[in-house]
Amino acid sequence: MSKLTIPKEEIMSSGHLACQGCAGALAMRYMLKVFGRKTMLAIPACCWSVIDGPWPYSAVSVPLFHTAFETAAIAASGLKAGLVAQGIDDVNVVAWAGDGGTFDIGFQAISGAAERNDNILYVVYDNEAYMNTGIQRSSATPYGAWTTTTPANHPKDRPKKDLVEILAAHRIPFVATASVAYPEDLIKKFEKAKNTKGFKLIHIFAPCPTGWKMPPELSIESARLAVQTRVFPIYEVENGVHYKLNINVKNPKPVGEYLKIQGRFRHLKEDDYKVIQGNVDREWKLLMRKVETFK
Amino acid sequence: MKKVILGDHAVSYGALLSRVQTIAAYPITPQTLIIERLSEMTANGESNAIFTKVESEHSAMASTVGSSASGARAFTATSSQGLALMHEMLHWAAGARLPIVMANVNRAMAPGWTIWTDQNDSLSARDTGWMQIYCQNNQEVLDSIILGYKVSEQVNLPTMVILDAFFLSHTAEGVDIPDIKEVDKFLPPYKPEIKMDINDPRSFGALTSPDVYMEFRYKMQESMDKAKEVITREGKEFGKMFGRKYGLVEEYRTEDADTILVASATVASTARAVIDEMREAGQKVGLLRIRVFRPFPTEEIVRVIGGKKKVIVIDRNISFGKTGIFFDEVKGAFYNYTGNKPPMFGYIAGLGGRDVTPKVIREIMDDAIKKDKPESEILWKGVKL
Ligand SMILES: Cc1ncc(C[n+]2csc(CCOP(=O)(O)OP(=O)(O)O)c2C)c(N)n1
Ligand code: SF4
Ligand SMILES: [Mg+2]
Numbered sequence: 001m002s003k004l005t006i007p008k009e010e011i012m013s014s015g016h017l018a019c020q021g022c023a024g025a026l027a028m029r030y031m032l033k034v035f036g037r038k039t040m041l042a043i044p045a046c047c048w049s050v051i052d053g054p055w056p057y058s059a060v061s062v063p064l065f066h067t068a069f070e071t072a073a074i075a076a077s078g079l080k081a082g083l084v085a086q087g088i089d090d091v092n093v094v095a096w097a098g099d100g101g102t103f104d105i106g107f108q109a110i111s112g113a114a115e116r117n118d119n120i121l122y123v124v125y126d127n128e129a130y131m132n133t134g135i136q137r138s139s140a141t142p143y144g145a146w147t148t149t150t151p152a153n154h155p156k157d158r159p160k161k162d163l164v165e166i167l168a169a170h171r172i173p174f175v176a177t178a179s180v181a182y183p184e185d186l187i188k189k190f191e192k193a194k195n196t197k198g199f200k201l202i203h204i205f206a207p208c209p210t211g212w213k214m215p216p217e218l219s220i221e222s223a224r225l226a227v228q229t230r231v232f233p234i235y236e237v238e239n240g241v242h243y244k245l246n247i248n249v250k251n252p253k254p255v256g257e258y259l260k261i262q263g264r265f266r267h268l269k270e271d272d273y274k275v276i277q278g279n280v281d282r283e284w285k286l287l288m289r290k291v292e293t294f295k
Numbered sequence: 296m297k298k299v300i301l302g303d304h305a306v307s308y309g310a311l312l313s314r315v316q317t318i319a320a321y322p323i324t325p326q327t328l329i330i331e332r333l334s335e336m337t338a339n340g341e342s343n344a345i346f347t348k349v350e351s352e353h354s355a356m357a358s359t360v361g362s363s364a365s366g367a368r369a370f371t372a373t374s375s376q377g378l379a380l381m382h383e384m385l386h387w388a389a390g391a392r393l394p395i396v397m398a399n400v401n402r403a404m405a406p407g408w409t410i411w412t413d414q415n416d417s418l419s420a421r422d423t424g425w426m427q428i429y430c431q432n433n434q435e436v437l438d439s440i441i442l443g444y445k446v447s448e449q450v451n452l453p454t455m456v457i458l459d460a461f462f463l464s465h466t467a468e469g470v471d472i473p474d475i476k477e478v479d480k481f482l483p484p485y486k487p488e489i490k491m492d493i494n495d496p497r498s499f500g501a502l503t504s505p506d507v508y509m510e511f512r513y514k515m516q517e518s519m520d521k522a523k524e525v526i527t528r529e530g531k532e533f534g535k536m537f538g539r540k541y542g543l544v545e546e547y548r549t550e551d552a553d554t555i556l557v558a559s560a561t562v563a564s565t566a567r568a569v570i571d572e573m574r575e576a577g578q579k580v581g582l583l584r585i586r587v588f589r590p591f592p593t594e595e596i597v598r599v600i601g602g603k604k605k606v607i608v609i610d611r612n613i614s615f616g617k618t619g620i621f622f623d624e625v626k627g628a629f630y631n632y633t634g635n636k637p638p639m640f641g642y643i644a645g646l647g648g649r650d651v652t653p654k655v656i657r658e659i660m661d662d663a664i665k666k667d668k669p670e671s672e673i674l675w676k677g678v679k680l
Contacts, residue, residue, distance in 0.1 A: 040491055042361065050502060058498035063491040065364050066500035068383055071357035074349060078319060078361025078369075079491060081345045085316035085367045091493055109357070112350030 004184050007033040016059035018051040021216025023180040023206035023223060024125040025051055028060070028096065030183060031123060034190035037062055039092045040083075042076040044106060045069040046098030047131050047208075070105040072097040077118035092121065092194060099126040099140035103161050110201075114170040117198040124163070124201070127208035135211045142231075143279060144272055145264050147211075152267035159279060163203055164237065171240035173198040178234060179205045181223035185234060185246050205232045213263025225258040230284045235291065243291045255280055296472050302463030303328035305433040305470055306372060306398040306456070309440025311342050312478045313396070315370040316485075319347040319358035324410045325464040326374040326400045344370070352377035356384035356397075363393040364499060366490035368444060371395070374460065375402035375416040382420065385453075389424025389515065391500055394447030394485070395454075396440055397425075401560070401611075402460040403647040411648020412460035414560070414612035418588075418620050424515050426454045426522055427588040431564040433458075433468040435586075438539055445482050445529045450518040460648065462561040473537055481536055519590040526587055543592035545584040546599055548574060552581030553604040554664060555637075557596075557625055559585045562609055562644075562651045569656045580660065585621060593628045601629070603637045607663045609656070609676075611645040618672050619643050640669045644676035 011032035018025035024047055032039065041064040043049055049066055052059050067075035076095035083091050097106060102124040110122060129147045130136040137147040139161040150156040167175040174196050178186045186204070193200040207223050209216040226232040227247060234247040255277045259265040268276075300308070306329045310318070318337065320330045336342040349355045355371045362369040373381060378399050388395050403413040417427060428443065430436045436458050443454035458464055491499070503511065527542055534540025545563075548570055549555060558566050563584035573580045583599050585592065600606050610619025617623055622641030629636050640663040645651035659676055663669075 037496075038493055040365075040493065052498055052501060054502040054504060055498070055507060056501070058496070058501065060498070061496050063493060063496045064498040064501075065361065065491060066498065067357065067360070068387055071354065071384070074319075074354040074357045075361040077347065078317070078358030079365045080361075081317045081319075081347055081358070082362030082365030082367035082369065085343075085345045085362070086365070088365075108350060109354050112354055115350075116347070118347075 004187060006183065006187055009033065011037060011061050013059050013061070015053070016051050017053055018047070019210045019216070021207070021209040021219035022047070022051070023219050024048060024127060024208065026180050027123070027125050027186070027204045027206055030186055031094065031190055032060060032062065034187055035092055035094065035194060038090055039094060040079055041065065042067050042072050042079060042093065042095045044072040044097050044101045045132060046101050047127070048096060048098070048125070050132065069101055071109055072101055072106055073113040073120070073122055074109040076120045076122070077113045080118065080120050095120055095122045097122070097124055098131070099124055099128060100130040100138040103139040103163055111170065114167060114172050114199045114201070117172060119197055120199065121193045122199070122201045123204060125204050125206040127206050127211055128160070129211050131208050131211045144268055144276055146267060147264070155267065167201050168237040168240045172201065174200040174236065174238055176236035177203045177205065177232065179223045179227055179232065181220050181227060182234060182247060189236065211264070213266070214261060218261055222258065222261060225253065225261070229253045229255045229258045230280050231255060231258055233284065233287055235287065241294050243294045245287070245291045297469055298472055299467045300433060300470050301328060301465055301467055302433045302436050302458050303400070303465065304332050305437040306440060306458070307332035307336065308472055309437040310370045311336055312473065312475050313370070313441050313444050313482060314368065314484070315342070315344050316367040317347070317359070317362035317369045318344050318371065319349050319355045319362070320371050320373070321349055321352045321355050321377060323352070323374045323377045325402060325460045326372050326377070326398070328464070329372045329398060352380045353384060356381040356388060359395050359397070360384060360388050360391060360393060363388070363395050364391060364491050366485070366487050368485040369395050370397070372398040374400040375404060378416045378420060379404065382423070385420050385423040385425060388453045390511070392451040393453060394444065394451055396443035396447060396456065397453065398436070398440065398456045398458065400460050400464045401457055409647050410460060412462060412611070413646045413648065414620070417455060417457050418612050420455070421589065421620070424452060425589065426452055428454065428456050429559040429586060429588060430456065430458050430463065431561060431584065433463060433466070433470045434539065435541070436463060437470055437472065438533065438537070438541065441478055441482055442529055442533055442541060444485070446522060446525050448485055449525050450522045452515065452518050452522065457560070459561045477536065481533065523590050523592065541586065543587040544595045544599065545586055547582040547584070549581035549583060549599055551579060553579045554660070555581050555583050555600045555603050555606050556660065557583045557585065557600070557606060557608040557621065559588070559621060560611070562611055562656070565651060565653055566656050569653050569660065572653070572657070573660065591624055596625055596628050597632055600637060601632055602635045605663060606637045606639045607660060608639060608641050609651070609659060610641065610643050611651065613643055613646065638668045640674060641672065642674045642676045649677065
């Protein structure tokens with residue numbers, strides 16, 4: 001295997017407006033390193049519409065179109081169509097959205113673009129709630145989590161929506177999970193997406209210290225623990241049927257290690273940990289069956 | 296080349312002749328024939344446009360916005376519920392200063408389900424920053440698409456070309472389809488001053504504080520004002536090249552008239568026959584058709600009807616809790632007028648596609664002429680209670 005290099009060039013500047021330890025900001029930095037300057041971004045309402053800076057500033061040195069909350073996928077495919085119609089074929093268009101703009105309000109447009117196999121990359125940086133508007137639950141919020149709309153005495157009582165499975169069901173060329181705690185894997189996936197035609201989606205686990213009530217220095221650690229506890233498996237699916245586990249977790253840590261460092265899970269009791277552990281074990285088993293069956 | 300075509304197909308030809316580069320649309324009666332024909336045109340190579348068959352009208356407009364921002368000439372078409380679903384993106388298109396042209400087939404809003412014409416769909420989008428052109432025949436529909444791009448690309452605001460459901464959309468009329476080479480001379484390729492460009496990376500539509508937002512809106516209004524001149528100038532230019540001239544309003548036998556009927560769209564074209572009939576009977580009546588509703592032609596309206604004895608407005612729409620919308624705006628145009636303000640009669644007729652026949656219009660005219668002033672702000676025509 002060839003040695004992986006992460007491009008040195010910084011296309012995103014440090015003068016952005018993200019909080020300390022924001023994994024959503026870090027993920028963008030990596031993506032732009034791989035995608036380079038021949039890239040255009042469509043960003044809907046989310047933390048990133050603030051992170052990039054107010055008019056007339058921008059933290060990224062590529063064209064960026066701010067668009068409505070539910071339109072990242074279709075604004076990106078409209079951009080792509082417009083470029084191709086003008087004979088510009090070598091510019092990558094990336095839709096970059098939060099979990100709310102993806103799992104919830106923007107879901108219909110994503111399904112449309114995926115079904116048509118529009119030639120764009122869709123990236124969701126998943127901080128598991130609506131952070132821009134002050135930490136409200138989304139359908140990506142995990143079971144048991146506190147948010148301002150799922151208060152501690154009535155936390156979220158439904159599991160996180162399984163986005164990757166739904167996208168796989170669209171039989172798109174490439175859909176994958178990734179994590180800022182595993183940059184080599186993340187970079188490889190961006191490269192693969194860059195070299196694949198059609199609709200690609202990368203679901204990036206992106207800790208948010210502000211919304212998760214956690215010190216910023218634990219951002220990467222929490223992302224790593226999510227993988228090592230099997231809470232967030234790192235895998236990919238090609239054409240909807242070829243499953244591949246990218247990071248195998250042979251000896252998982254108990255979920256408590258991941259949960260206990262975050263204030264959003266502080267209200268949980270031992271029994272709750274057991275329920276969550278059970279859910280995680282079951283989901284992992286299910287995924288392993290797919291990985292073994294559909295190679 | 297003269298051809299007998301439906302209003303919907305006049306839209307398709309207008310888009311074809313404008314050499315639109317992208318189309319994104321979602322079907323809704325009575326707009327479907329527009330996009331079916333465009334699907335054929337793009338499939339058989341008549342048009343080189345990339346046609347994205349989106350999953351909703353909200354996405355149709357979002358896609359069109361994206362394509363236009365990339366520098367392409369972008370087109371879409373819709374009607375009624377579809378236009379309402381797009382509403383958020385209508386603001387986006389105008390606020391992003393994109394010269395998109397869209398056809399909207401005027402269809403009444405549900406409930407109850409209806410597919411027939413009235414203007415409440417497009418008038419609900421009045422304040423989005425789109426120019427609005429209300430057409431009276433299929434020829435005007437085709438010409439207005441071409442003119443729409445010519446004007447929009449100069450003022451950086453989108454244009455909505457509006458045609459009545461069925462009375463135009465599904466009615467066959469003789470239409471002169473100009474030669475595309477001639478259209479090319481009138482409408483050169485779109486060359487935006489600023490667009491999404493990797494060699495000049497910018498962020499579009501970023502966060503704006505109260506310190507700067509208002510200036511962006513001021514500039515939109517400035518462009519709307521400028522659009523009045525541009526529409527008038529290009530309408531004349533078009534007339535020179537193709538023999539059909541267009542303006543903000545159209546006058547018919549208004550010069551020596553003492554009573555003026557104000558109407559739009561196909562109600563106005565029907566009214567012409569009524570004006571002729573009444574003129575023959577010696578009555579001094581005339582017609583003012585409002586073709587462009589945004590930007591609103593205040594000066595032209597005041598010039599034509601200021602000092603007249605009586606003004607009658609027919610609205611195929613209603614602002615609930617107020618009056619007909621054209622009536623309201625025509626009245627508003629006179630508030631600061633220092634001359635002789637004519638009494639104004641505001642009739643509402645033809646909602647949900649009910650016929651506004653010459654007989655209906657004649658009855659409205661006779662009713663207003665015999666009265667000194669209207670007995671109420673809204674005069675309902677033909678309501679069965
Ligand atoms: C149609 C619409 N509804 C609601 C909002 C308000 N809004 C803006 S951002 C946001 C939440 C974004 O959450 P997510 O997509 O997860 O991104 P994050 O802020 O977490 O990065 C909401 C609810 C909006 N801008 N538009
Ligand atoms: S609130 Fe969270 S996602 Fe938003 S900028 Fe701060 S750390 Fe990043
Ligand atoms: Mg979020």
